[in-house]
Amino acid sequence: MSIMDNLFQRTLEDLIKGLRLQLVGESSFISKALEEIRREIKSTDPDTKSTALQKLTYLNSIYAVDMSFAAFHVAEVMGSSHFSHKKIGYLAASQSFHDATDVILLITNQLRKDLTCGNQFEVCLALECLSKIATLDLARDLTPEVFTLLASTKIHVRKKAIAVLLRLFNKYSDAVKVCFKRLVENLDSSDPQSVSATVGVFCELTSRDPKAYLPLAPEFYRVLVDSKNNWVLIKVLKIFAKLAPLEPRLTKRVVEPICEHMGRTGAKSLMFECVRTIVTSLAEYESAVKLAVAKTREFLIDEDPNLKYLGLQALAVVSQNHLWAVLENKEIVIKCLSDLDPNIRLESLRLVMAMVSENNVVEMSRVLVNYALKSDPEFCNEIVGYILSTCSRNYYEIIMDFDWYVTLLGEISRIPQCQLGEEIESQLIDIALRVKDVRPRLVHVGRELLIDPALLGNPLVHRILSAVAWISGEYVEFSRNPLELIEALMQPRTNLLPPAIRAVYVHSGLKILIFCADYFLSKKEAIISELPDPSLPAYTDHKPPSDFDHNKDLYVQSADKLADEFHLESGGETVSLGEISSSVSSGKKMALQSLFSLVNLVEKALAPFLVSCEVELLERARNIYAFSELIKQELHGCIRTTESISEEDKQKNYGVIKAMQDALSEELVPVSISAQERVHKPDGLILNENLSELQLICDDLQLPLPAIFSLGDRNSKGRIVTSSNIQEKGDLPLSNESTSLLVEHRKRHGLYYLPPESIDVLSNEYPPANDSKSKDYLNDEALDLAILTEHSLSSKKKPTHNKPRPVVIKLDEAVEVRDVVECFEPKENTLFGAVRDVLHGGDTISTLPQSETSVSGSRRRGKERISGSASKNMTSTENIETGKSSIRKSKTRLHGKERRHRSPGRNSQKILKEKTGQVAVGPLTEAAETSVIPDFLL
């Protein structure tokens, strides 16, 4: 079979040709080929086997065919003595093996054999493979072989051995101890290929843990000055971009050679890297930045879109510290806003937003909004998103005129393709809560949106409508015409809204209704007491107000009158009663009528909700319905003479309205994010302990405990006897069972129960939802009822509870502080530690040739300091003494800087001590950081 197979086996070329010519469809062709391969790969003939693997590798690479089933065969082919087979095996391995492949355990010896063999191509194959698939085990076992290869005389091999170290270090940090020295030596190699590979490795290493590699700065510096290879220079620049921010003295040294490179080079890539290094890491060198910006301008005015894009990116980085650079190139940037390439447009948009300040935000936003209207939906949303985020940055830092801003928000809301409803919603509410003065304007803007029936048809706007509905309800006192608002909230097209938002609408309606009623009634009280008796019959004459529902003209007219009155009040607080009473003879009557029609309108609009399936909606609708009944009674009371309704009733009704209005007019203020944590825990309350033990019991019982508790709570104390009576009758078998279980449990674990008195108190706070038994008791016991009503009343004190709350507000330093804490991620990892050990061990450094620059001179001094600190009594020359003292000085400076930098972190630790687990890392990292402050450069 094997001979036949071998003779007629399709080669890879056949397979590729077949794939190109196939008529049966690619996938069926591949699955057929795969069948063949599965058969062939089991062959004992190495040629057949490797060809099969070759085909499989091809299919895996191009057609993403799974080849994990062949892992063992891959290992076999790798072990072949033929180079042409081995090659196939290695390619397959590096392509398909990964950390979870079991077979990887079997190839260690094979790799070792190939790494140590005389054929450099086989060595290279093994190295390349290792660079892709090395696991912890492989790295640990093969580090000695790679170490030997680092000194190979064959540059081709050495370079790969260097490159493979990156993977070894990542997987097995102890490899650093073995290989780091030789790696550093290769930075000094006379062979440019090795240097290039080494710099590449260090570039990657540095990007992860720059601090650890500061001691090598002199070596990098020499490469920066000496190298002629642009690729290497780019890598070295990347290294310095990471190192420079850590060591101010280093920046001073590198800024000059970098500027030289920037001026001299013809390669755009190197030039761009210089620019980027300067603007990111050397931003404090004004002259260098000027040069870099000049180069950036060359990029910007170039025809090549690539350069334009990169120029914009560079400018974006500069803008963080040097806004002038953007302003200088303002025209180009704005021109790019209409570029053909969306990526370039986006970059220029970012820059334009960077230019926005409190002085120009109004004009800029105007231009941008107009621009957004003309753009395609995607870019439009980008623009709007940027406007929103820029304006809201740092608590609306750049907004001076909030009236303008909320108007702008209203305008943005009307952009049909705007998808940022959620952001606008939260900003509107946020502003409403934070900025008191803008509320009248907000209510006005909200009104414009609410009364527009067209907006209801656009689902993208619904969230915004929800926000403005809430605002209109909450700040109705600023409204010029509450009746109009209610009309808007109750308009038929609101059925297009999702129920959650409709619930907000309904609740806002309730607030407005209460406001109107209260306003009218409080005014009436005042008027009645002032007006002479004869005016009273005027009310009595009145017909039932439902007629007015149909009389549109009159209704509108009366609404206007009432509006006028409200307007009077909101316009000036000091309107005297006398003035009001003068307008009363005509206006008062109308006001009353319109209030009636208002109530009717509400009742009519809400009628469908009274049977709604949406509980939120249903409940709110019922609330408002009940309330409107109350108002009606009250209003009838006004119309008829006082005899028809008893004085007490009237007083009671009015009292309720008054109470609700009081409750609603209580202002909602922003709450600090850490407010909860500032509440002191009562002494002696150990929450965790008790609860964790309870948890154990719960697991033990495997019963729905919460239900039991509520039952038990209710039946606690003397009532237990009666309840057991009922239970014996078998009225409620379910609760019966659980209660008896509870009683039993209580007997067993009496220790874990709170004393019954406290349970009694607690029980009233959370009445179980459908507990008929407890209801009975409540009806019986007057005391419970009293407590309940008290609670239900007090719960009304915060009527906006179930509304979409505004974003949690950041009032104090806690938030920034938390950010700072998050910045202090534990950077300490094993690789970092290993590198530090090697570098600070001193061995490596001492073997390095001392270079001519004063950088290395200063490093030498630093080294002395280390050994000096080890043995303080060491005799030292004056020269070293002075060096030391200067070191100390600069060291304290450095420390001071860090301390300043970190101080918020410390504060935060105090503040956050009890509440976050993050804090624990604080001191740890700090210790790590201080310990690695490099002395070598001093």
Added chain:
Amino acid sequence: MGIRFVLMVNKQGQTRLAQYYEYLTIEQRRALEGEIVRKCLARNEQQCSFVEHRNYKIVYRRYASLFFMVGVDNDENELAILEFIHLLVETMDRHFGNVCELDIMFHLEKAHFMLEEMVMNGCLVETSKANILAPVQLMSKNS
């Protein structure tokens, strides 16, 4: 990591070469290639060669019917990557003589070896055409 992957895709969006420097499952690879191809092939000649994708960048360049796409970290030098692509094409050109899509299809292994000479662990290690091709040519002579 520097370079995360190198892709060669033809005008029809078919992958012709895929080399990843980090392990991805087959499904992830498929998804990634699909997304990138959709993004890059939709762009025209007047637009820049850089596309932001997920948390990294794609630098791509079109040669005749073939797109060369390189996924790189965000702080990688885009222009250098463009030069790298050009170097790769030139190297292949020298080896195959006026390289075309078919050359890469039928000599995928060689293309892989060239790439391996140039890039290890996502780092560029060799930029000289002669140095890249010497072992490749020796190897093909030996076998």
